[in-house]
Amino acid sequence: MNFFKNASTKQGSGYVCGSGPFFGVLLACLLLFVLSCAHAPKSAIEQITPAEHLELAGVYESKGEIDSALERYRIAIAADKSSPRAYFAYANLNLKLGRFAPAKEAYLKAIKLEPESGIYRNNLGWLYMEQGKYKKAVAEVKRALQ
Incomplete structure (x- = not known):
């Protein structure tokens, strides 16, 4: 299964950046990572x-x-x-x-x-x-x- 494949295109063979469920999950993970770095714990x-x-x-x-x-x-x-x-x-x-x-x-x-x-x-x-x-x-x- 190719998460990057855009199912709504007529050709069905192009990769569209920013579409599909994988992109949403990736974006959420990236946002979570960035926010966690903003509140870094004290050093050991x-x-x-x-x-x-x-x-x-x-x-x-x-x-x-x-x-x-x-x-x-x-x-x-x-x-x-x-x-x-x-x-x-x-x-x-x-x-x-x-x-x-x-x-x-x-x-x-x-x-x-x-x-x-x-x-x-x-x-x-x-x-x-x-x-x-x-x-x-x-x-x-x-x-x-x-």
């Missing part, structure tokens, strides 16, 4: 939650993809500035890399958000010890144990 990256960014950062870190891990930690923090876990994980990676300033800043933000957590103070104490600031290190570890 935009749909990831802050917790998923944090988890993804941990995966990157465990695979040794440090730049990707740092980027994901930053995205997780930007998406949820009230997450002490995100600041803590970001601080820990920076401490491992010897980047003391961003590590300290992130530990302090985690402590501010969750002051009762001893682990944040403990790791801040470890940072001070790495810097040779032993009195500050001892003070933080003592506060962590309270």
